[in-house]
Amino acid sequence: MDFVSAAISIVFHGLAFAMVLYIISVGLSVTMGLMGFANLAHGVFAMAGGYLTTTLMNNHGVPFGFALLAAAITVALISIVLERLLYSRLYGAGELEQVLFTIGLIFMSVAVVRYIWGPLPQRMVLPEMLRGQLDLGFRAFPTYRTFLIAVSLALILALWLGIERTNFGAQVRAAVDNRRMAESLGINTGRLFTLTFALGSGLAALGGGLGADLLAINPAYAFEYLVYFLMVVAVGGLGSIRGPFVAAVLLGVSDTAFKYLVPEIGAFVIYIAVIGLLLWRPAGLFGRA
């Protein structure tokens, strides 16, 4: 395969990976920026979305699109319960407590998921029309990945417009910027947190389901991919919406590139790059110090 062709492949697959990473991680970025809460268990929502989607499709014959939506909404609702009952008690707590608490949640979810679905990865059976290759004229691409990139971009656009144009979005941005000021302006931050948390978790679930092809749905999901989500958020900048997008693209494309070009050192280079980047910009590329 010649250089240009390889490059296009890498960028394409890297982008698909990046989109999934972003959709899952954007909720984490906002949660951390908004509530100052280090929710390491964020991956659990993505995992739950993946499991629900595949179960609905495989066991109940629900069509792909509906399964995704149903999974996302279910996870969002569950996250509201979790937020009200557990997370909200720890908002003022120290970072260690938050880390421990969320690690505990990961452990519990691993066990529960293993018990219900067993240790093997879930099968993701793509709908007929999304399988195979898509001929885009100059070359053919895997249909599903193309679909993934397209849908993700649409979702992201909707998200960004929502944040910029709606009242809700304005409130989130204000509260991330300065919580006390937002409160004194009469914004109900408690409810804002809950809604934002639900939105972020729902998105993560959506990302988990959409990305089941790339990030295999298995019990260790929340542990395995934690580093990726954290990297995207840390490099992007906590609380930022755009930042993690750039970070996800950088990470997704470079990860794919290195794994393809120099598989012996593969992930190694990514870690060094992230370490270097964070040392240069500890608050992330778009974060506030």
Added chain:
Amino acid sequence: MFHRLSPDDPPVEQMVQSHKLRPLELLPWLAIVGAYFAFPEYLSLGSQILLTVVFALSLDLILGYAGIITLGHSAFFGVGAYTAGIYALHISGEPLSGLVVAALAAGLVGLASGLVILRTHGLTLLMLTLAFLFLIHEIANKAGFITGGADGLQGIAMQEIFGQFRFDMFGRTAYVYSAVVLFIVWLFARLLVHSPFGRSLTGIRENVTRMHAIGTPVRRRLVIIYTISAMIAGIAGALLTHTTQFVGLNVLSFERSGEIVIMLILGGIGRLYGAFVGAAVFMIAQDELAKADPVFWYFWIGLLLVLIVMFARGGILGLVDQARRWLRRRV
């Protein structure tokens, strides 16, 4: 806290005497010596517990005392374990020199990473400890020609300690060896923690802004304790290699990093003895319960962690403290 005298003594005396050994502090040592005679069939588990206590002590120094939150501490444990293994396979099976070399290697890696990541704090720092752990894991994974890659280092043969004590198959030598190393580490850690340096670490943890405002070279202190902690973690790793005569990639796992944090929290951080209590309780429970149902072991550990955070932040020793205070009020 463990080192309080009677509240009736004059304050200056209380401070000046606070480092003196309390009788209660000998309890773990009674247990360790006693276990050697009382549980001869469990000495293998015993040495594993002892070396885990060493590992937990190293973590307490940075997490409990200095307040550095890390999920990547097994990086140094792993470096120590692999160094000890490589040393034994290619240079000499002599254990004590292996310990020293492993400690130095781990310390060097600790110094390098500390200099780099301790410029940051909070989530970024946590992130970097993870990235660093995965980095070392990748290196060990890919550098199969030294580390054995996914298969690990096999066929490690240890020589006698002092040319006399062979590593026997009942685990007696391993147990005593681990206990003695633990004893030395414990003495050192105890001295460190009661020194002005140790106190300043507590100050950094409690209020770093204040520390800057009283003229403390904060980063220098943190890098020093991080390096020391890495060395001790490396010693623990070397003990693992020496006592099990095998090193695999699991010494560099995220699970191990997470577990050691859990053990320390379970026992109680920032008080040195939490390491003893937490490691012992966790590993004994794991030995009993995980055999029966490994899946639910994970669940209960997770639940335990959540409950500790919500209701018993000081861990077991914290609860013991509360009980003692309650009793004192009754009496």
Added chain:
Amino acid sequence: MTPALETIGLKKNFGALPVANDINFKLAPGARHALIGPNGAGKTTFINLITGRLSPNAGTIKLAGEDITRLSQAARVKRGLGRTFQINMLYKGLSVLENVLMAVSEREGRGGDMFRVAGSHRDIVEEAYALLERLRLADVAMSLVKELPYGKQRLVEIAIALGLHPSVLLLDEPAAGVPSTESSIILDVVESLPGDIAMLIIEHDMDLVFRLARKITVLVQGAVLVEGTPAEIAADPRVREVYLGERQHG
């Protein structure tokens, strides 16, 4: 006579907003100098620039004639600069004695000592305790700071700063947040501080200012409006306008 502390052309911007606007300031040795101004004038920013928590965009800071503009916070403290914070910066989980001991220990250069037990440094423990006695905190020496009433905590804040033997002491609203029943002790303590320490106090309470200060600087929007004795400041129409104006809008 060399000023104990001096800033020359000190400038700091937060984005486009100048929070320190070409500040020229001198603190005489042994001074009792107050810094006043409306909210948002940049008083705490000024202190943060002097102590090194913030770096200036331009200008020089001198401590007893030595340029400290590039020095770290810790280095400035070692050269005799001490401060208290507007909101208590204490080791809440430690005892009062341990709090002050931390400062004394660092000052004596023993903070990095790893191998001799802290308790064997009897001399610094006694010095810390003596300081507590002077500030009437001896009875709570072993109490945890978080258990103390706010007024006493504020005293501990001052005690820590004193433990550093500063030549220049910056007090950021020492009586802030303290109920009036407890604030008189704080005033007494501040008044009775050694005469060789040069003191700069930020305060809003005018009674306190006029009682303590021999010289007052008024800071408005990051720049010095006027400087003078208490009597001069009280009579200055510009000052009254700034404060009256604030009362009208605030």
